[in-house]
Amino acid sequence: MPELPEVETTLRGIQPHISQQTIQKIIIRQHRLRWPIPRAMQQKLQNKILLNIERRAKYLLFRFEHGTAIMHLGMSGSLRVLSEMSTPNKHDHIDIYFHHCLLRYTDPRRFGAFLWTEENPHAHTLLKNLGPEPFDKAFNSQYLYQKAQKKSMPIKSFIMDGKIVVGVGNIYATEALFLAGIHPEMPSKSLSKEQSHHLVKAIKAILKQAIKQGGTTLKDFTQSDGKPGYFKQQLKAYGRAGLPCIQCKNKLIALKIGQRSTVYCHFCQPEKSR
DNA sequence: AAATTCTCCTGAAGGC
DNA sequence: TGCCTTCAGGAGAATT
Numbered sequence: 001m002p003e004l005p006e007v008e009t010t011l012r013g014i015q016p017h018i019s020q021q022t023i024q025k026i027i028i029r030q031h032r033l034r035w036p037i038p039r040a041m042q043q044k045l046q047n048k049i050l051l052n053i054e055r056r057a058k059y060l061l062f063r064f065e066h067g068t069a070i071m072h073l074g075m076s077g078s079l080r081v082l083s084e085m086s087t088p089n090k091h092d093h094i095d096i097y098f099h100h101c102l103l104r105y106t107d108p109r110r111f112g113a114f115l116w117t118e119e120n121p122h123a124h125t126l127l128k129n130l131g132p133e134p135f136d137k138a139f140n141s142q143y144l145y146q147k148a149q150k151k152s153m154p155i156k157s158f159i160m161d162g163k164i165v166v167g168v169g170n171i172y173a174t175e176a177l178f179l180a181g182i183h184p185e186m187p188s189k190s191l192s193k194e195q196s197h198h199l200v201k202a203i204k205a206i207l208k209q210a211i212k213q214g215g216t217t218l219k220d221f222t223q224s225d226g227k228p229g230y231f232k233q234q235l236k237a238y239g240r241a242g243l244p245c246i247q248c249k250n251k252l253i254a255l256k257i258g259q260r261s262t263v264y265c266h267f268c269q270p271e272k273s274r
Numbered sequence: 275a276a277a278t279t280c281t282c283c284t285g286a287a288g289g290c
Numbered sequence: 291t292g293c294c295t296t297c298a299g300g301a302g303a304a305t306t
Contacts, residue, residue, distance in 0.1 A: 002300085034282065034302085058300075075299050076284080091284085109283045111300060126302085153277065162301075169300070258278075260299075 002073040004134065004167025005210035007058045010079050014103060017081045019052050021098040030093040034074060034113045037094075044116055045069065045096070056122065057130050057166035067118040070126065074111030080104050131164045134203055139165050145196035148188040155191060156184035157258045159203065168203060170260045171238045172210065176202040178237040183269045184262050185255075209234065237263045 002010070023045050031037045038044075044067065054061040060079075062069040073079070082102050088095065094105035094114065105114070117124050132138040144164070151158055158164060160173045168176070177184050179202040182195055191199070213234065236246050241254035245265040252263050 032283095034300090072300080074283090074301090107283095108285070109299085111282065151276085157277090160300095170298095259280095261297090 002058060002075065002077060003169035003172055003210075004058060005172070005207055005213075007055055007060065007073060007167075008211050009214050010073070011053055011055045011060060014079055014081055015053050017101050018050055018096075018098050018103055020049065021100075022047065022049050024097040024099065026097070027095040028093065029088065029095075030110070033093070033107065033110050034072070035115065037114045038116050041069070041114065041116055050098075056127055057133070057162060058169075059127060061121050063121075067116060068121040070113070070115045070117060070121055070124065071105075072113040072126075074107060074109060074113070076109040077105065077107035077112035080106070130162050130166050132166070134165050134167050134207055139200065139204075141193065141197040141200045144200055145191060145193050148191045148196065151188035153188055154184060154257050155182060155186045155188050155199075156260075156262060158188040159199070160260075165203070167207065170262075171235070172203070172206050174238040174262055174264075175206045175236060177269060178264065179206060181269055183271060184257055184264050237265070239263070 024047070026042050026045055028037055028042065031039075045064070048064050048066070051063045051065065054063065058072060060071040060073075062071065071079075080103070082104055083100070085095075085102065088104075089106070091108040092104055092106050093110070094103075096103040096105075105112070113126075115126075121127060132143070147164055148155070148158060156173050156177060159168050159176065160170065174184070176199065180195065180198040182191075182199060237252060240252050241261075241263045243252055244250065245252055245268060248265065248267045250265060250267050252265055255262050255264070
């Protein structure tokens with residue numbers, strides 16, 4: 001599932017191959033993603049120089065002199081750089097040709113997006129209300145503590161809310177709470193200053209480690225060279241329900257929070273911290 | 275205003 | 291072998 005580390009991994013993988021390169025042609029085989037790909041996309045990008053690529057939250061911004069293509073990988077999207085044309089598979093929806101390579105977007109579940117804007121992309125409806133980047137100084141324990149005071153929702157839902165902090169999805173929220181020793185159902189407003197400190201540190205640490213490992217591949221995600229991400233081996237809680245806790249050997253417990261599967265350790269993330 | 279539920283989609287897994 | 295149901299999930303939209 002592309003969360004921030006997977007998107008960052010993708011960015012780093014494709015950037016050196018296509019930044020500053022001219023787009024020769026684009027083939028869109030499937031327009032129906034989460035929102036339809038604009039019909040004008042083709043001619044907006046053709047023969048244009050891709051200036052650079054940025055990441056904001058889980059969005060990739062392809063900057064051109066005359067506008068920006070905004071891409072989201074949804075939950076099953078991936079981008080690969082191919083050195084030459086190869087027969088597209090069923091879910092290979094977009095091919096963007098450059099001089100020496102092509103960028104291929106694959107997305108079985110089509111929850112992704114590929115949009116065009118000629119305004120400042122950071123002011124775009126999808127981006128304008130996003131919270132701070134997790135690695136930004138603005139995302140610190142004081143900030144999180146202060147935001148948490150007004151919320152009764154479970155702390156896990158809280159840190160997955162993009163208005164609070166971006167890029168933390170189900171996998172890394174589960175891991176960060178385990179690392180910080182905080183029960184995922186704890187009401188946000190019960191978060192102590194000390195817990196806030198631990199949680200912020202845990203989120204930054206987990207995301208950094210995951211980026212280092214090339215992200216987490218559960219199913220569909222691949223790095224831009226087609227390799228999987230290797231963080232799955234490091235997961236301590238996510239996907240380990242019923243297995244022994246790495247720290248205390250007790251069985252990890254599964255539960256649902258806001259329709260999302262969650263795993264926690266009853267002993268290492270105690271009720272009393274709720 | 276905040277919190278919960280619904281929605282898009284496909285592939286995998288489980289039940290019979 | 292096959293058909294049906296259920297589940298997974300990012301995150302905006304709709305609803306409570």
